[in-house]
Amino acid sequence: MGKGINIFDYYMDFEENNVIIYYKGPFMETILAKISEDIKARFDKDPLTSKKIFSIFIELAQNIAHHSDERNVFGENQLKKSGNGTFQLSESEDHFTLVSGNLIRNEDVPEIIDKCNTVxxxxxxGLRKLKxxxxxxxxxxGHKGANIGLVDIxxxxxxxxxxxxxxxNEEFSYFIISVEVSKQSKAESE
Structure with missing residues (x-):
């Protein structure tokens, strides 16, 4: 058997880190709709948490879809391009962690880091005022939206x-952003 990825190691890592959802690939509307449905279904008994996780997922997914420098062209329509990236949702005892990653140009790194530091x-x-x-x-x-995704998250x-x-390499870096959503205690939800 050739040298390659050890799927069992991935499986064990996902189990140990309580990974609920993991996706790597193009962030196209049809796929995002299916992940969104899954998020809503998993948290249907906790509407507040569901709304937070769903909203943050959408912001992270849009960042990848619009800003990833790894792109896919679908069909013959050259205008239908979608950014590639990775999304993961995991659970711990007191919070959920949402993580996204995608390829960016090295020249864009300082601006992105500066935006995150400001947030x-x-x-x-202060965040509401900035928004x-x-x-x-x-x-x-050439930019979609009002540039408020990180603030919203x-x-x-x-x-x-x-x-x-x-x-x-000299041209690209891999950008990872993660954020925790605290679980609601019973006292908070009452």
Whole structure:
């Protein structure tokens, strides 16, 4: 048998880390819809947690779909491109962890790190103000949205963003962002 990936090691790692959902590939609408359905179904008895996890998943997925520098073209339509990346949702005793990863250009690393640092320096009220300010700015040419995804993630999670950038070569790095969503105690939900 040739040298390759040890699937059993992956399986054991996923089991030990209580991985609920793991996906690697193109972040196209049809796939995102299926993952969204799975998230909603898994948390149907806890609507508040479901809403937070679903909203954060959508923001992370949109970041990959729109900003990953690893792209797939589907069909003959060259305009239908989708970013490739990775998403993982895991559970621990007191929180859920959402992690996404995708390829980015090295020249974009400082701006992304700066955005994440800015988000992490603000409290909830500061984040809400930043979100309003960003919505009022004119949209940059070629960019979708109001550039508020990271801010929205931090507001919904009410926890800081964790960011890791691993250089791959002279042109690209792998960008990983993770955030924890605390589980609601029974006293909080009553």
């Amino acid at each position: 992490n320096e603000l409290d909830i009220e 309003r300010d960003l919505r009022n700015l004119p949209r940059r040419e 931090a507001i919904k999670a009410q926890n800081p963003l964790s960011v890791e950038v691993t250089p791959i």
